[in-house]
Amino acid sequence: MLTAAISFLLTAGGVAVAGLRAWRRRFRSATRWFAVALLPAGLYLTGLFPLASTIGREFADWATRLVFDPRVWTGLVLLGVSAALLLATRWSGRRGAVESSPERPAAAGAAPERPAVTQAPKAAKASGKQAGKRDDGLGDFADIEEILRKRGI
Structure with missing residues (x-):
């Protein structure tokens, strides 16, 4: 009332x-x-006021256990380690790390898969095309550099 x-x-x-x-x-x-x-x-x-008071009491009990119960602290540490591992794997995935997948056995009657043939990268100096340019990893910016040089920047 x-x-x-x-x-x-x-x-x-x-x-x-x-x-x-x-x-x-x-x-x-x-x-x-x-x-x-x-x-x-x-x-x-x-009728949500009794529910709100129940939630408030449960939250207060949890907060009390948080301060005094070592099991709750252990659980928080485990949650933190889990979050750190998830973030680390996400970060390493963005950095270009490659995961190796386990080998699958070949199906019966199927021809074995051949590994992809990769060609060795050609050396820039051996081809003679870029003999005068320096190889500092900025080859993609040569056009931009040329435009800026023409404009005097």
Whole structure:
């Protein structure tokens, strides 16, 4: 009974503030106040106040155990290690690390797979095409460098 009175008083107070805001022609603020003012009555009428108090008590019990129970600290450490491992694998995957997959046995009657033939990279100096240019890894920027040089930058 006390919960009902408090919730409807809060709703009435919020509606009054919303009315004052609307009277001052601050309609957006009045709408927000009105929306928030409806929450206590809505929570009471749906029966969510007992649920909220149960959740509050359980959270307080958990917080108490967090401070005093070493098992909770162990669980937090395990969660932290798990998160760190997940982030590390994501980071290493972005850095271009290659995972090796286990070999699969060939199916009966199937021809064995041949490894892909890769060609050895040709040396720039051996080809003679880039004999005058330096090999500093910026070969892709040669065109941009030439344009900037023409413009005097």
